[in-house]
Each structure stands twice: as C-alpha cells, then as structure tokens.
Amino acid sequence: MRLATWNVNSIRARVDRVVDWLERSDTDVLAMQEIKCKPEQFPREAFEAAGYELAIHGLNQWNGVAIASRVGLTDVETSFPEQPGFAKTGDPVVEARALGATAGGVRVWSLYVPNGRGLADPHYTYKLDFLARLREAAATWADTPTALVGDFNVAPLATDIWSEEDSEAVTHVTPEARAAFHAFEDAGYAELSRRFIPAERTYTFWDYKALRFPKGEGMRIDFVYASAPLAERATGATIVRDERKGKGASDHVPVVVELADA
C-alpha cells in the first residue's frame, strides 16, 4: 500500500493539482490537512471520478482534515480521545485537526498540529497539549497497525530547518516541542520518512513569504509515525519536492511511504 500525507493549504484552490498527483503517483491513501472548508464545500467529484472514497472533517475556513482512499474507508472518527480545544476568547472548541479512519487494514490519522504562533501565545500551550494528548491516545493504539501522519509543525532536528532563528518558526524548534515530537517513539512509534530519508536540509515546507523555495530555505515538519506492527512493513519513503514547483503549489509537499502487505 502506498500511503501519503499532504498539507494542501485549501483543497478548493488545489483540487486539480492534488488529484493529478494522486493518479500519477499511484497513491492508495492520501491524508490531507488544511483543507480550509466544510464537507459540503469539498470538491468530492474529482476524487470520486478518480476512484477514491472520502472522509472529511471541516468546521469552517480554517484547519480541516480529510482522507482519500481507494482501498476502503471505514470507522471514521473526527477527534481523538481527550483532544484539547482552543478559543481566543470564550469556551474552548475542539477544532478540525484530527481525522481517523481505517483504510486497507491500517488505522490512519490525518493530523494538523496547532502552529503555536509565539512562545508567549496560548496557542503554543495548546500545541504542546495537543501533542501530549495525542501521544497518550496513540499509546493505546500501538499494538495495532496505526499511522499518525500529517503536519506536526515541529522541526525535530537542527538540520530540519534552514535557520533556527527564523521568526516564523520559534515554536517549531523549542526543546519542549521537540521532546513532545520524539515522545511518540516512547509510545511505540517509528517515524518512517527519517528511516529512509535521513539527509540533512531535506524539507517538506517552504513559506510563500520571502521567496523561501527559490532560496532553498525550508523546514521538515510533515511526518509519518507508524506503530511497530506497521513500521516493520515499511519498504521506502519519498518526499515529493517537485510538488512545490510552479503555479498553484501548496507551501507543503507530499510525504509518501510504501507498506508491504500484512
């Protein structure tokens, strides 16, 4: 099975590029983040015409996660247990940042971890709490084939970011954020892109601002964590840098893993 994750940064603005890549890459399951729409606004037809089923979770124009699969899609959940909420004012709302579904015998979670915004911002506490709660939930799934994929908004290693002084990424490089990221290893998970692609300065995101892509100034923040029974089936991984090129590109590119049959 070929499983991919991609922060698409608005599926309505990107549907042609995404479905075109899905078909060219022969991908079976695609987890998307930042679809930026409600389910009724999602361009279903293009995916369905290409042979994919969809699970979609979006509450408004922000965040939003989805999964497209051509190997079945069942048991959809739109949050994980104890997923924290957030609100600038008023009562916290559990945002559309997690979507679980079973595809081809694998429990896939499409995840969009909060950005954090700034070190003194409540959004940073939210980010750390989100990662901690996700790890607790993930620990209970570790004995079954489970994939935690998406935009983690953490650059785990110094070599995963063009500059650790980048003001846009202060919450992506702190010891706390990095510890929260690596804690999934203690919960029984292995990050598959690193296993197959250990190279330095290998990025999955380049900010639209400041012409970061042409300058080669990016971050590696999109990942695929697999539970032990799934990780042992992995045979390869790819970061599709070419998808950052040209008109109408997302600011993130797909991360793909190959999984042998069980």
Next chain:
DNA sequence: ATGGTAGGTAGCCTA
C-alpha cells in the same frame, strides 16, 4: 529595507 505570498473572507484573520 525585519518585508516579501497565499488563501480565506470582510476579522483587530491565519499561516
């Protein structure tokens, strides 16, 4: 020169 772009919607937006 501490910005720059992009996608949303009309927010004192978010990334």
